[in-house]
Amino acid sequence: MAAVAEVDRVFRALSDPTRRGVLERLSRGPASVTELARPFRMALPSFTEHLAVLEECRLVRSSKKGRVRTYRLAPGPLRAAEHWLARQRDLWDRRLDQLDRYLARMKKEERP
Amino acid sequence: MAAVAEVDRVFRALSDPTRRGVLERLSRGPASVTELARPFRMALPSFTEHLAVLEECRLVRSSKKGRVRTYRLAPGPLRAAEHWLARQRDLWDRRLDQLDRYLARMKKEERP
DNA sequence: ATAATACTAAGGTCAATACCTAAGTATCTG
DNA sequence: CAGATACTTAGGTATTGACCTTAGTATTAT
Structure with missing residues (x-):
């Protein structure tokens, strides 16, 4: 906290x-x-x-x-900074994955 | 800007x-x-x-x-976010380098 | 000793934030 | 259509943030 x-x-x-x-x-x-x-x-x-x-x-x-x-x-505080940096990177990565899945889904739905 | x-x-x-x-x-x-x-x-x-x-x-x-x-x-805005993320990473890296140099200098001065 | 330098402290303004409550407006559900 | 649901709008307060000026104090240079 x-x-x-x-x-x-x-x-x-x-x-x-x-x-x-x-x-x-x-x-x-x-x-x-x-x-x-x-x-x-x-x-x-x-x-x-x-x-x-x-x-x-x-x-x-x-x-x-x-x-x-x-x-x-x-x-x-380098460690702390690197910690959030890593977490952020994770976040964006997951976000990217989600986008990929989303785009894949769109493609599928495009030609049913 | x-x-x-x-x-x-x-x-x-x-x-x-x-x-x-x-x-x-x-x-x-x-x-x-x-x-x-x-x-x-x-x-x-x-x-x-x-x-x-x-x-x-x-x-x-x-x-x-x-x-x-x-x-x-x-x-x-993924690109923008990744852009600052990359810049930040750079920043922390340079910072780490600087710390290394600093520690090296300290070591040298320790035993003149 | 005097003057210049390098901050540091005190206090003031103004806008933006992070909350809140109370009262909407649509949209669904029975 | 009546009531519940899912937000939205309007407006109010209290704190914090980013500036400012003015007036210090401590150090160094002449």
């Missing part, structure tokens, strides 16, 4: 293009807040809220050294 | 457990509104709103015959 809420939050986090953009940037390596914010036309406090969302569902981690906070992708 | 909003909406749709539940149920075959609603303790109008969300981002399709509306998974 906590797992359900976790999945909720991960999907929710991924539903925003700014946050997806951050994840993509971070997949090329760690970066500071300012660096991450640069591509987005948004007040910094608004932007850091996005970072907080990503960190709350543990898709990223951060640490501060001096005045610079550095963000990186989090290794921890 | 429309594609971005589309991905937004799909992730948003998937961020609700009721809606994911509906998708999973539908992956086992079509079903009526009442049938889909049964497992959820929720007023019907609230529930049908979830169905509307799923239909708006075209994850499902519906048709009405008599007084019964039947929902099924939509074949149409």
Whole structure:
């Protein structure tokens, strides 16, 4: 049940293009807040809220050294992410199967 | 850009457990509104709103015959869904690579 | 020491979400 | 045709989300 809420939050986090953009940037390596914010036309406090969302569902981690906070992708929830990814893949696969069956049925009914 | 909003909406749709539940149920075959609603303790109008969300981002399709509306998974946006799925997989893979490199670096620094 | 940099905190607006109840409208069933 | 069934419509509330500005604090550079 906590797992359900976790999945909720991960999907929710991924539903925003700014946050997806951050994840993509971070997949090329760690970066500071300012660096991450640069591509987005948004007040910094608004932007850091996005970072907080990503960190709350543990898709990223951060640490501060001096005045610079550095963000990186989090290794921890990888398993969780991969878990839902796998489940989703299953879902789409089943869906595809169902479509196949449906199309087959249609074909049959086409020439009775 | 429309594609971005589309991905937004799909992730948003998937961020609700009721809606994911509906998708999973539908992956086992079509079903009526009442049938889909049964497992959820929720007023019907609230529930049908979830169905509307799923239909708006075209994850499902519906048709009405008599007084019964039947929902099924939509074949149409499969390509879009698979597209983001693939991109996501890429993302996690790159992330995993990055983690590998990071761990390798840590190991090196451990014994200088 | 002063100024610039890199965030961080506080609080405010506005729209969208996720629920609800109550009251429809069709369609079937007896 | 009367009542049950299967949604639909309308409208209301409460929370959350995504922005904003303004004003901090802590660090580094000159």
